[in-house]
Amino acid sequence: MNSMATSEQLSVEHLLGIKELTAADIELIFRTADSFKEVLNRPIKKVPSLRDITIANLFFESSTRTRVSFELAEKRLSADVVNFSSSGSSVSKGETLVDTVNNILAMKVDMVVMRHPDPGAAVFLSRHVDARIVNAGDGTHEHPTQALLDAYSIREKLGKVKGVKVLIVGDILHSRVALSNIFCLQKLGAQVMLCGPQTLMPRYIDTLGVRIEPDLDKALKWCDVANMLRIQLERQGGDGISNFPTLREYAMRFGLDLERYKRVGKEVVIMHPGPINRGVEVSSQVADHANSIILDQVENGVAIRMAVLYLLAARIPRTAV
């Protein structure tokens, strides 16, 4: 039994992507999340740690789950929260991102949680404004808290991440979840395989050290965990060319229904970052299957985000009064 109170901190000041984190950072976030998960099961699910911190949630792109999850995490840490979404704001009047954020920071905000449609927006912001930035998804680049909660859910379900074979299926090209997941799982020692239509597979993705298997049945036989990504309908055909003929054809080749799941012949853990297009990526029977941890992912999301915010806030120096 180790009863010594230890103290550690993250190696980063912002959470911009998994790429910048070390394996030790990820383990620290997981251990802290374990404690927050216990807090979330208490009758009073709130701790006072961040009561002197103000957090702005800036969502320049639509989101339900991530925004609600972050907001709950912030409130359960007792932070003050302001929400901002781009619709109906000065962004539509032509204000730049840095100006928008600096105006919000002038109201004494310590941390910014931002989702933005442009890759690199979080990195850009961290260089130009004086606040701690948490990337809640930047275009097709990274979505670090999603990858953390995915790996955390695998650790919870299987007891470890190291050595686990994880299959990521679907729209790899447009998916920030896929990229962050690859970085996160590899740092923790898991093996990653990708499966999806050739048109949705980025060129040179194999340079990241992942396997690629175009046949879903073969890929499922290999894996312990299958993460079925959402088909991002809003990002398809932006150049006037569709990446796959029809949703029905996608579902037939890359969707997971109960019949295909039974054919695998082993207990593959099913994940989905949501929102689910039922009948496309996964059928209802698979989404609600006993081996599906889709709702555990959502539950763990709050604990993971509490851990990230807590550990980043710990690095904000106190200002003299």
Add this chain to the structure above:
Amino acid sequence: MNVNGTQRSGHSRPFTIVSLVFQLKKLPINSNLKGSLSNKPVSSPPMSSIPLLTSKAFGLTVERLCYQLIEDHGDLAGVALIGLQPRGILLARRLRTELERITGKALFDYGELDITFHRDDFRHRATPLQPSATQLDFMLDGSKVVLVDDVLFTGRTIRAGLDAMLAFGRPASVQLLVLIDRRFSRELPIQPDYVGKWVDSIGDQRVTVEWKEADGADQVLLHTANDEGRDTSTLAQGISADR
């Protein structure tokens, strides 16, 4: 717990009769401890350690605390024993075992509480403390809570413990039990109800409680940095008494 400064057994009487019997030597208040007996080698800078409680006295003190609890609470019905993480749980676990041995039954609730997120020094420290596990699977509504910690020093841990505890309901009463009370070091108006031993120590002395289970032996040590190069930051690993 009594927060008014008055105490069940009286503030003016420094040692209970039992602890007086086992008080091995007069406690130093501000004496130079250089060269006094040291039974645990501590790495540089030079530090002298003297035992305040050795194994036998330690066991008797824990046993006395159990009998005091039984004296006050009878068959312990409705009592919830809650150890504070990280070091108070070692005393709480020992008390639970002893109480079950003495009474021959387990009539009380038992829990372990981590107070990290309720501390008042978040962002005052260079790095945040890592939380430990909380295991408290019952509601405290109407319970007679006994909070248990190894060393009562500034009182800040107990303040955080009270705050953390309230997330589990509204107890009927709360008492505080500590093995060591460093009573001249209080920063908050918090006083214990049950005390194993009082220690009158000065600021840069440290008291550590070691446990057979975790550290190899049951003992309480008082550490004093020698005059040259006073630095109390390099205590033996695994021992955190008064953080």
